[in-house]
Amino acid sequence: MTSATFDWDGLLHALVDGIRDGATEFRDDDGGEIYGIAVYGFYADGATISWPMIGVSGVDSEAADDPELRWSPYDWEYEQDPSDVGDDWSTRLSAFAGRDRGAHWDEAEARFFTTVVDACEIARRSLLADGLIPATALVIAADVGEELVPKCVTKAQLAEEFPHLAAEAAERDRIAACPSTSRSRPSSTPSAPTPTKTKTIRSGRSSLGRALRLCCIPSSSRTPTPCWTLSCIASRWVPVRLSPGATGG
Structure with a gap:
């Protein structure tokens, strides 16, 4: 029988450690300044929640000056190798999410994404404190639909690095501010x-x-x-x- 409890704090720390390890490995191998770190490659199919990938890109890379590649971690040069630690957390999380015939799957999956966003924030603060990244560098959760990205950055950072997402957010705010009569009139x-x-x-x-x-x-x-x-x-x-x-x- 699968336990009804899960070590979310342990998962958070594992994600933070993975992000920090990725930044450290990049600095050791490349030696360049980092502008972006991304947690990406999310996959969940109702039976498995995979451990995400971690990518790092530097200011001297080709992607840095290409608007199409700048925040596309699949096109970055550095990708952290899979680990037994990640595989173990994936197995444990999938079992927890699938308990009671999957009755709690959506809740567990949503909690996982929230934990990833929290890990990005904590890891960025830690890397800044240790001088491993500049103040302009971002650590984001790069899901395909880009729903997690705005949760990892400030409004100013969103407008500068992801103007299309900032424009969509502004449009939603504009619609919400429309008088109800103009939005609901038959x-x-x-x-x-x-x-x-x-x-x-x-x-x-x-x-x-x-x-x-x-x-x-x-x-x-x-x-x-x-x-x-x-x-x-x-x-x-x-x-x-x-x-x-x-x-x-």
Whole structure:
């Protein structure tokens, strides 16, 4: 029988140690200044929660000056080797999450991601205190959907290093500040349907902003025809123009 308790503090310390080890190994091998450390490669399938990967990139690397690669750890030169420690924590965490036939899986998975974010913050403070990284360096949890990234940085850092995420956050704030009458007033014109939230991997760049802007158009400013809807093409939500009458009843 799997225990109903789990050593979350031990998991946190293991993640912090892994991040610190990655930074130290990079400094020993490369000797350059670090601008970014990323915990990435998250995988969970309902049976296994894998131990994430840890990557480090320096200011002298090719990725540092390439906007497409700067925060893409899969394209960085340094990747920490898998370890028995990580495999052991993955086994223990997966067993804990899957107890009672998986009844607590979502809760355990969410707690794991929260622990990763906490580990990034603690490791960054520790590395700064030891002089292993400059004050400008970031330590982030780089999930594919980029939902964890804003939790690892300040608003100023988000705007500087991840402007597309800062723009999406600003758009959400703008929509939340809209008068409720302009967001909920009934209209005879069909509004754009809201995409169903799923756990599948999706792009985090700009698609949310486009969808939110379409959905927040006040009904008084919409025209009867032609109307707009959202279509999922190649796993990205894009607006598609429909001919009059194509929306159905």
